[in-house]
Amino acid sequence: MRTPSGDLVAALDIGGTKIAGALVDSGGALLRTARRKTPAEGDAAAVMGAVSAVLDDLAGAPEWPGVRAVGIGSAGPVDASRGTVSPVNIPAWRGFPLADEVRRPAGGRPVVLVGDGVAMTAAEHWRGAARGRDNALCMVVSTGVGGGLVLGGRLHAGPTGNAGHIGHVSVDLDGDPCPCGGRGCVERIASGPNIARRALASGWRPGPDGDTTAAAVAASARAGDPLALASFDRAARALAAGIAATAALVEIQVAVVGGGVAGAGEVLFAPLRQRLREYAALSFTADVEVVPAVLGGDAGLVGAAAAAAERVGVWGGV
Numbered sequence: 001m002r003t004p005s006g007d008l009v010a011a012l013d014i015g016g017t018k019i020a021g022a023l024v025d026s027g028g029a030l031l032r033t034a035r036r037k038t039p040a041e042g043d044a045a046a047v048m049g050a051v052s053a054v055l056d057d058l059a060g061a062p063e064w065p066g067v068r069a070v071g072i073g074s075a076g077p078v079d080a081s082r083g084t085v086s087p088v089n090i091p092a093w094r095g096f097p098l099a100d101e102v103r104r105p106a107g108g109r110p111v112v113l114v115g116d117g118v119a120m121t122a123a124e125h126w127r128g129a130a131r132g133r134d135n136a137l138c139m140v141v142s143t144g145v146g147g148g149l150v151l152g153g154r155l156h157a158g159p160t161g162n163a164g165h166i167g168h169v170s171v172d173l174d175g176d177p178c179p180c181g182g183r184g185c186v187e188r189i190a191s192g193p194n195i196a197r198r199a200l201a202s203g204w205r206p207g208p209d210g211d212t213t214a215a216a217v218a219a220s221a222r223a224g225d226p227l228a229l230a231s232f233d234r235a236a237r238a239l240a241a242g243i244a245a246t247a248a249l250v251e252i253q254v255a256v257v258g259g260g261v262a263g264a265g266e267v268l269f270a271p272l273r274q275r276l277r278e279y280a281a282l283s284f285t286a287d288v289e290v291v292p293a294v295l296g297g298d299a300g301l302v303g304a305a306a307a308a309a310e311r312v313g314v315w316g317g318v
């Protein structure tokens with residue numbers, strides 16, 4: 001059965017602040033969207049209620065009969081092999097069987113679950129900055145640092161859907177303990193809160209508005225403040241070391257960097273490109289490009305759809 005608009009994939013993007021959904025067509029357009037606030041402090045059923053409400057909105061659309069699969073990108077950790085999620089920012093969900101819970105309202109359609117970093121990667125590979133690249137690392141640098149891999153032209157999600165989690169690669173052997181249980185992780189140095197924390201610890205002070213976020217540090221860096229510049233340079237070094245390690249392991253051609261911290265623009269990208277030359281020195285790593293992500297806020301939905309389409313074979317795979 002085909003609708004006039006062709007086969008569709010329903011996508012869900014599950015995060016700690018919002019649960020978004022969309023019907024996505026074969027060109028990556030969002031035909032219908034729905035959204036609920038995540039009741040992050042509610043119990044497991046309350047959070048699932050918000051997911052169901054989003055699905056109900058989508059199922060009420062006239063295009064719903066054309067949906068061939070449901071793709072879910074969720075804040076992690078996820079276990080795609082079991083279909084479970086344990087998002088750090090949704091305490092009521094620990095080992096929550098999200099794929100099973102979605103299967104019923106999905107009317108028996110195939111349900112594909114991936115982590116949000118893998119979803120963003122699928123989106124950038126399909127429609128964004130990694131398009132046409134067979135080997136890529138995509139990363140989200142925001143309140144945390146996540147990522148995913150494209151290898152040999154295909155999304156490489158790994159057995160549990162977490163492959164490419166660059167944020168928890170250690171780049172500082174004697175570095176600070178990380179909430180993940182490791183030490184000296186990329187995220188512990190390069191995430192927005194850690195950029196801001198380090199700037200403040202070094203003596204940087206906010207302007208009259210009192211804003212102490214990484215965006216405020218970025219504004220100071222843009223104005224030439226040496227302490228703000230130093231904090232971004234440290235983040236750039238951590239990201240560069242993680243990208244270089246990835247390039248040495250699996251030969252990526254491009255590293256795509258998105259998320260709120262990437263919004264700092266050249267304040268981040270200029271030192272990142274410079275530092276990458278220091279860490280990626282081998283002949284087969286030296287040409288790795290670093291580019292900004294292009295899909296922004298819709299990447300989670302577009303990517304969840306792309307991951308499901310690739311797995312299930314909708315649109316002949318993407």
Ligand SMILES: [Zn+2]
Nearest residue numbers: 168178180185
């Ligand atoms: Zn860590």
